[in-house]
Amino acid sequence: MQRYxxxxxxxxxxxxxxxxxxxxxFILATLSSLGNLAGSLFGLFLFYRHGYTFGSxxxxxxxxxxxxxxxxxxxxxxxxAPNLNRIVSHVQRGTLDFVLLKPIHSQFWLSTHTISPWGLxxxxxxxxxxxxxxxxxxxxxxxxxxxxxxxFFGLVILYSLWFILGATSIWFVKxxxxxxxxxxxxxxxxxxxxxxxxxxxxxxxxxxxxxxLTTIPAEAMLGQGxxxxxxxxxxxxxxLFFVSTWFWSFALRFYTSASS
Numbered sequence: 001m002q003r004y005x006x007x008x009x010x011x012x013x014x015x016x017x018x019x020x021x022x023x024x025x026f027i028l029a030t031l032s033s034l035g036n037l038a039g040s041l042f043g044l045f046l047f048y049r050h051g052y053t054f055g056s057x058x059x060x061x062x063x064x065x066x067x068x069x070x071x072x073x074x075x076x077x078x079x080x081a082p083n084l085n086r087i088v089s090h091v092q093r094g095t096l097d098f099v100l101l102k103p104i105h106s107q108f109w110l111s112t113h114t115i116s117p118w119g120l121x122x123x124x125x126x127x128x129x130x131x132x133x134x135x136x137x138x139x140x141x142x143x144x145x146x147x148x149x150x151x152f153f154g155l156v157i158l159y160s161l162w163f164i165l166g167a168t169s170i171w172f173v174k175x176x177x178x179x180x181x182x183x184x185x186x187x188x189x190x191x192x193x194x195x196x197x198x199x200x201x202x203x204x205x206x207x208x209x210x211x212x213l214t215t216i217p218a219e220a221m222l223g224q225g226x227x228x229x230x231x232x233x234x235x236x237x238x239x240l241f242f243v244s245t246w247f248w249s250f251a252l253r254f255y256t257s258a259s260s
Contacts, residue, residue: 007104008112015082015114029118036073037125040066040190047195055194056224062192063133065218068151069190071126072213075155076183077119080162083111087166097257107248111163130221139221147221150230153237154213158186160240163248170251182208189214212236 019025044066048059057065087110090096099106134143165182185208193201193211204210212233219225 004104004108011113012115016117019117025118026120030121033074033121033125036122037070037129040070044191054192057192057194060133060136061218061222063129064137064221065192065214066190067126067129067133068214068217069126070122070129071151072154072158072186072189074119074122074124074126076158076162077122078116079112079119080159081119082114082116084159084162084166086110086114087163088169091169091255094257096255100252100255100257106252107163107245110166111159134221137222143221143223146223147217150212150220150225150233151217153233154217156237156241157209157212157233160237160244163244164240167244167248167251170255186210186213192218209236 044059044062047054048062053059054062087096090099090110096106099109102109130144161182185204188196188200188204189210193204193215196204201211205212216225216229216233220230
């Protein structure tokens, strides 16, 4: 574990040093995040301006969901997209050969090799929205700590799904569209799951588990969650993580390398 932490430190320090050569990009990323956030807030405002609510979700409670969604966007842009989107290019160019030859677990290398600071604005804005809504709702530190557990498992679920799709590039070299479809479906997480008709709720809970990413952590933060859902989130996260590990090992059996 200590060796992997040292490697991770080297990976991220080199990645940040490289990205900081283009500091104007950070300003552009911040402006882009502000634009996306303004659009999300405006969309939410259109629903709530005449007193309409998503079930029992007040305006401030819905802001908590939006804040968690923005936080997930920042996490994806900072850690997932820079790494997992490159699995396809590694397979296409044959550079996956060099990854497999390294004395380190290939899934760890592919998942953590780089980091992008351009997702940090979304992380900051997400925390700011959650903090603002929490102040309005009178939330305590304990509320945030309780929600950290399902939120962590939600991040594991998101990572596992993304990695599994990336691993399919072993057979289907161009899976960019598939990952974009996943990201599009995850956009549903910006609103509480009760905002959707029953059929969509079923789909976004049991088929594409969007509810486990935003709504359930928000319910935990608001003190409205049920232990059954929390346990379900943990079980789903652990199951998907082990499936992603198994699926990567299974996919590598069919990888013939660029030179064979």
